[in-house]
Structure formats: structure tokens, C-alpha cells
Amino acid sequence: AQRVTQPEKLLSVFKGAPVELKCNYSYSGSPELFWYVQYSRQRLQLLLRHISRESIKGFTADLNKGETSFHLKKPFAQEEDSAMYYCALKSNFGNEKLTFGTGTRLTIIP
Amino acid sequence: DAGVIQSPRHEVTEMGQEVTLRCKPISGHDYLFWYRQTMMRGLELLIYFNNNVPIDDSGMPEDRFSAKMPNASFSTLKIQPSEPRDSAVYFCASSLWGLARNEQFFGPGTRLTVL
Numbered sequence: 001a002q003r004v005t006q007p008e009k010l011l012s013v014f015k016g017a018p019v020e021l022k023c024n025y026s027y028s029g030s031p032e033l034f035w036y037v038q039y040s041r042q043r044l045q046l047l048l049r050h051i052s053r054e055s056i057k058g059f060t061a062d063l064n065k066g067e068t069s070f071h072l073k074k075p076f077a078q079e080e081d082s083a084m085y086y087c088a089l090k091s092n093f094g095n096e097k098l099t100f101g102t103g104t105r106l107t108i109i110p
Numbered sequence: 111d112a113g114v115i116q117s118p119r120h121e122v123t124e125m126g127q128e129v130t131l132r133c134k135p136i137s138g139h140d141y142l143f144w145y146r147q148t149m150m151r152g153l154e155l156l157i158y159f160n161n162n163v164p165i166d167d168s169g170m171p172e173d174r175f176s177a178k179m180p181n182a183s184f185s186t187l188k189i190q191p192s193e194p195r196d197s198a199v200y201f202c203a204s205s206l207w208g209l210a211r212n213e214q215f216f217g218p219g220t221r222l223t224v225l
Binding site: 032034043044045046051086090094095096097098099100101102103 | 113141143151152153154155158160165166168169201203205208209211213214215216217218219
């Protein structure tokens with residue numbers, strides 16, 4: 001069974017401080033990991049996927065298979081980063097099912 | 111393109127009533143997904159379709175839930191009879207192809223309240 005754990009329901013960070021949103025997963029194979037974001041009064045949208053190895057809006061995430069983690073990081077938080085963040089996992093067996101974590105609400109304090 | 115369209119945006123009904131949620135995916139997208147979001151369980155996949163065919167319905171909670179996709183531009187999620195524990199936000203999403211290299215686009219959601 002696949003599972004995604006986001007241990008923090010709420011996270012508050014001062015503007016300009018580093019941000020780290022934690023995500024741990026449980027899966028027996030090689031997973032594909034994603035971060036989704038939902039800004040206030042907007043639709044849920046993809047932020048980044050691990051296979052792209054890209055930085056989006058200053059955010060990066062590295063897949064650590066040894067620690068089964070996919071933490072989302074940004075060196076300097078901005079007020080517009082305040083949002084709900086979801087980590088998600090997909091198996092690599094051709095099934096398009098995404099398993100989501102319960103989400104972390106990030107609040108940036110001005 | 112208006113993106114994924116869902117209707118109604120809000121639904122309030124009484125226990126025992128039938129509820130039908132509707133979704134129009136982005137034109138040309140082959141995959142359609144139905145999700146349910148609750149405070150306790152977060153976002154859960156209920157079912158997804160590929161080319162109008164249901165592929166994985168393992169997330170459908172019980173027989174009271176059913177989903178159909180009669181054509182490439184329309185899908186429904188039906189709950190009959192509805193119960194208070196079905197109260198949640200239901201999202202529809204679509205993607206062009208598989209999710210490994212294609213973004214999944216979400217609709218605005220339908221907030222369902224069952225009294």
C-alpha cells in the first residue's frame with residue numbers, strides 16, 4: 001500500500017526566512033512524487049514533480065529514497081507563498097492514481 | 111478555455127436524497143479524475159477514467175457512489191442515497207495523458223452538505 005505523510009498541518013514562517021515543508025512516503029517500488037499547491041480562492045494546481053528536477057517559484061524538492069522523503073524547500077519565504085500544500089505519490093506501474101498527503105497550511109508572517 | 115467546469119458549486123441536501131455532481135473536462139484531455147476532500151482524510155481519489163472507460167474505482171467508498179462518463183466531454187458522480195458523512199468538497203480533474211509528464215488540471219470543486 002502506498003501512503004504519504006505530511007506531519008505538519010500548520011506551519012508559520014517569517015517573510016525572508018527559509019521554508020521546509022516535510023513529506024514522507026511509504027511505497028515498495030520507485031515512486032513518482034509531486035507537490036500541489038492551492039492558493040486562497042484558486043484551484044489546486046501542480047507546483048513541481050520530482051522527475052523534472054526544476055525550481056518553481058523558488059521552490060525545490062529532492063527525492064531522498066534512503067529516507068523516503070520529498071521535502072519542499074525555499075530559501076527565502078515570500079508573502080505570496082501562503083497557501084495549502086499537498087504532497088502526492090504515484091506508482092510507476094502505469095496506474096494514474098495519486099495518493100495525497102493531508103496537506104500543510106503555510107502562513108508567511110510579514 | 112475555461113478549464114475544468116464543475117456544477118453545481120454548492121449543494122445542500124437532506125439525508126436520503128440523490129445527489130448528482132457534474133464535470134466537464136478540458137477539451138482533448140483523455141483522463142478524468144474524481145476526488146473527495148475532507149478535513150479528516152484530506153484529498154482522496156475516488157475513480158478515474160481513461161478515454162471514457164473507468165480504470166480504477168478502488169477509492170469509491172461504497173455502492174451508494176457511482177460515476178459515469180458517457181462521452182469525452184461529460185462525467186457525473188452520483189450518490190444515492192446521500193448520508194451526512196458524504197459532506198465534503200468533490201473535485202474533478204483532467205489531464206491530457208498520464209500524470210508522469212502531464213499536469214492534472216483541477217476544477218473549482220463542489221461543496222456538498224448533507225443534512
